[in-house]
Amino acid sequence: MNYLFITRKNVHARYYKILTARLNINAQLYITGLPKLTSLLYLKKAFAADFSHIMQEQLKRKRAVNPIWNSTSLSNLYTTVLTGIERLRYAKAIAVLADKKPDTVVIWNGRKLPNVTVDMAAKSLGINVFYFENGLLPQTVSLDPKGVNYSSSLSNDPKFYLEFDPNNELEFSAPDIVPRSNIKKRQKFQPAALPERFIFVPFQVPHDTQIVCYSPWINSMEMLYDEVIKAVKKLNDPSLKVVFKEHPSWHKHYSSLYNKDEIGLFANGNSTAELIEKAQAVVTINSTVGMESLLMGKRVITLGNACYNIEGLVLTAIDGPQLVNRLLKLDKGWQANNVLCEKFFTYLKHVYCIPRVNKDDADHIEAVEKRLTGSDAFSRYDREDDSIASKHSDRHHPTIQHVLLGQN
Numbered sequence: 034m035n036y037l038f039i040t041r042k043n044v045h046a047r048y049y050k051i052l053t054a055r056l057n058i059n060a061q062l063y064i065t066g067l068p069k070l071t072s073l074l075y076l077k078k079a080f081a082a083d084f085s086h087i088m089q090e091q092l093k094r095k096r097a098v099n100p101i102w103n104s105t106s107l108s109n110l111y112t113t114v115l116t117g118i119e120r121l122r123y124a125k126a127i128a129v130l131a132d133k134k135p136d137t138v139v140i141w142n143g144r145k146l147p148n149v150t151v152d153m154a155a156k157s158l159g160i161n162v163f164y165f166e167n168g169l170l171p172q173t174v175s176l177d178p179k180g181v182n183y184s185s186s187l188s189n190d191p192k193f194y195l196e197f198d199p200n201n202e203l204e205f206s207a208p209d210i211v212p213r214s215n216i217k218k219r220q221k222f223q224p225a226a227l228p229e230r231f232i233f234v235p236f237q238v239p240h241d242t243q244i245v246c247y248s249p250w251i252n253s254m255e256m257l258y259d260e261v262i263k264a265v266k267k268l269n270d271p272s273l274k275v276v277f278k279e280h281p282s283w284h285k286h287y288s289s290l291y292n293k294d295e296i297g298l299f300a301n302g303n304s305t306a307e308l309i310e311k312a313q314a315v316v317t318i319n320s321t322v323g324m325e326s327l328l329m330g331k332r333v334i335t336l337g338n339a340c341y342n343i344e345g346l347v348l349t350a351i352d353g354p355q356l357v358n359r360l361l362k363l364d365k366g367w368q369a370n371n372v373l374c375e376k377f378f379t380y381l382k383h384v385y386c387i388p389r390v391n392k393d394d395a396d397h398i399e400a401v402e403k404r405l406t407g408s409d410a411f412s413r414y415d416r417e418d419d420s421i422a423s424k425h426s427d428r429h430h431p432t433i434q435h436v437l438l439g440q441n
């Protein structure tokens with residue numbers, strides 16, 4: 034097998050350089066840069082490709098950063114220019130792949146520019162793609178042949194996890210939650226006095242893949258605030274408040290929301306772990322805070338597409354009325370299935386996630402190699418445990434076997 038790692042000259046390039054140098058497989062690193070003359074041979078193919086979905090997602094990212102991009106004339110001009118650029122990038126990617134002839138391409142995320150265009154090019158040639166992303170557990174990465182986040186290979190069938198490891202040979206202990214530091218552009222806040230009873234709502238980075246690609250109905254943090262406040266008020270419980278926290282990696286301060294409603298308050302100076310621990314429940318679009326909340330035994334409602342949207346593990350709301358319904362369900366005592374929760378995280382730890390203490394850690398290099406070559410537990414799982422995996426279908430593919438064996 035021939036593996037081609039593709040990236041711009043950035044932190045991922047340094048990481049891939051370490052990997053390709055130490056992996057015991059035929060792996061090369063290609064850093065995108067100057068135009069490639071042979072790209073001209075593939076311009077016709079590039080101009081036949083459909084970039085509309087990429088443009089829509091990119092405009093969402095731009096509008097999340099600056100409302101100036103809501104201007105029709107400006108967005109039309111931007112879309113026209115960017116489409117032209119991505120067509121040229123697509124042609125170059127085809128030329129590179131035709132030259133290198135890899136069996137598998139490895140990229141980061143695959144839903145952001147420029148890698149989403151590289152992904153399109155690889156798929157048009159029938160080349161397998163593996164997607165790297167930050168891990169679902171602390172000190173891990175994801176390396177998935179299907180995608181990242183909600184597009185990953187993770188099943189959403191609770192039976193899959195409940196029947197995983199039937200002999201209870203594997204154990205899971207919840208890792209410590211690693212606090213995320215504020216970026217320099219954020220102002221410092223003092224810890225807030227918290228109400229006795231509250232729902233915790235963590236804000237997310239609005240131009241992140243989780244929002245742009247996997248949030249069907251909540252399109253901004255302002256909308257998230259309004260929808261949760263409105264839903265909680267319909268419970269007619271004056272003692273129940275809503276505590277929000279801005280994302281520490283996002284430079285914007287939502288000061289217009291700080292005193293917008295009497296039942297809502299911001300606790301930007303409090304630790305996320307404290308807010309989870311003291312909350313009655315957590316409402317999130319699809320943040321990793323939702324997973325941290327599950328680890329701490331808290332009830333979770335998701336408003337978007339999350340890889341942990343599993344019946345019995347979380348409650349999911351697809352609109353405002355359903356959010357009210359889910360909150361009422363919590364009020365009536367709904368609890369997550371503890372066995373399902375433990376099994377899900379055990380599967381993540383022992384099968385899905387790839388540990389990474391350091392980028393050049395020998396165990397990490399070996400785990401990456403086994404994932405790419407299909408020789409780790411994740412890749413062998415269906416063949417070794419037909420009684421579990423072959424029974425269940427995933428939202429993205431007919432069976433887990435098809436993903437693991439590269440047959441879909």
